[in-house]
Amino acid sequence: MIPSVDGILDKAIAGRRLSAEEALQAYEQADLVAFGRAADQVRRRLHPANLGTFVVDRNINYTNACVADCSFCAFYRPPRHPEAYRLPITEILRRVGELVAMGGTQVLLQGGLDPSLPLSYYEEMCRAIKREFPQIHLHSFSAPEIDTMAQVSGKSERQVFEALKAAGLDSMPGGGAEILVERVRQAVSPKKLSAAGWFRIHRAAHEVGLKTTATMTYGMVETSAERVEHLVRLRELQDETYGFRAFIPWSFQRGHTVLDTPPAGGMEYLRVIALARLVLDNVPNIQAGWVTEGPKLAQLALSFGANDFGGILVDEVVVGATGMVYRVDREEALRLIRGAGRVPAQRNTKYETLEIFPRDVISTPSGARGKQSAKRPEPAAGGRGDLQITASALGASSQ
Numbered sequence: 001m002i003p004s005v006d007g008i009l010d011k012a013i014a015g016r017r018l019s020a021e022e023a024l025q026a027y028e029q030a031d032l033v034a035f036g037r038a039a040d041q042v043r044r045r046l047h048p049a050n051l052g053t054f055v056v057d058r059n060i061n062y063t064n065a066c067v068a069d070c071s072f073c074a075f076y077r078p079p080r081h082p083e084a085y086r087l088p089i090t091e092i093l094r095r096v097g098e099l100v101a102m103g104g105t106q107v108l109l110q111g112g113l114d115p116s117l118p119l120s121y122y123e124e125m126c127r128a129i130k131r132e133f134p135q136i137h138l139h140s141f142s143a144p145e146i147d148t149m150a151q152v153s154g155k156s157e158r159q160v161f162e163a164l165k166a167a168g169l170d171s172m173p174g175g176g177a178e179i180l181v182e183r184v185r186q187a188v189s190p191k192k193l194s195a196a197g198w199f200r201i202h203r204a205a206h207e208v209g210l211k212t213t214a215t216m217t218y219g220m221v222e223t224s225a226e227r228v229e230h231l232v233r234l235r236e237l238q239d240e241t242y243g244f245r246a247f248i249p250w251s252f253q254r255g256h257t258v259l260d261t262p263p264a265g266g267m268e269y270l271r272v273i274a275l276a277r278l279v280l281d282n283v284p285n286i287q288a289g290w291v292t293e294g295p296k297l298a299q300l301a302l303s304f305g306a307n308d309f310g311g312i313l314v315d316e317v318v319v320g321a322t323g324m325v326y327r328v329d330r331e332e333a334l335r336l337i338r339g340a341g342r343v344p345a346q347r348n349t350k351y352e353t354l355e356i357f358p359r360d361v362i363s364t365p366s367g368a369r370g371k372q373s374a375k376r377p378e379p380a381a382g383g384r385g386d387l388q389i390t391a392s393a394l395g396a397s398s399q
């Protein structure tokens, strides 16, 4: 007997696992409001504290030199291109120092796939940051970067992780996932790591004790069934390793890209967020992404299954290369989270709460606050109220 859509949603609300067929049926047929309400009920069960969390982080794109030629990417340049760059360690340290002064806790080092870079380059980046800023959580690189490091060094992926972990790597973002179905990858990024390779590398990370996140870039050439397959495959690995801390979807952003599919739209984004919350019953956090979707849609996503507002990114440039730039300052982020009926809370990469911002906290333009209930001290200089966020990015949210 074919189940009704209401029956499928009730099943998920009750905490019972949806099959791929049930998830697809609900995704394609459910009324958007009912679909979102079901996902929100699941979110409430998993996160009863009613917080809307965010992390203060910085994406540092250490190089744009890349040989993968992904058709959806506006950021990369071929290695010998006049606009190809590689940041010196001194510049990377300067940017991390700015983040620390703003009260930031997380650094995402992400770059193109440049076979001329030895593994020692990445190790030295990690070591230098940890030497100067031991308090920073290095949530860095991605499966395709690890794949390139393994090929260049002749080491196994596990050995690469062990070397990076010894140098200071704390966890790895889920970038480079796009759609984890081989047909789609062959169509949009045939030179990049396969879907099986992405899963193999995340499994290796989990096995050496590094947590990761998972992402999805939708709105390229995939079908609805392939989006569901992506999520179900993530759920299967999570059953084995419990290594994913969060899932972050974002829509393909065209502009200066070879791929030119039309924008997926806001309604579709909300559907994807809700679908993720309903299918990924073993992934604790679903992140809304204002970087690609805009702050107002990200706010709505908090009522469609998302529990996290993502990262406050400083001058990350990958999505910006498409021409897509949103700006949100810290006060705006707090206002948007409160507007969604949540209590804003700054978290760290492990999703541990660092500071809660109840309604009577008043921030001045300099970042000093009035009444407050803080779990951690004020940043020494600058004040997080000064944060201006230039959205963009490969892995356009904090991942």
Ligand code: SF4
Binding pocket: 066, 067, 068, 069, 070, 073, 074, 075, 076, 111, 112, 113, 144, 189, 192, 394
């Ligand atoms: S998405 Fe990443 S791997 Fe693909 S071309 Fe851009 S920088 Fe290179």
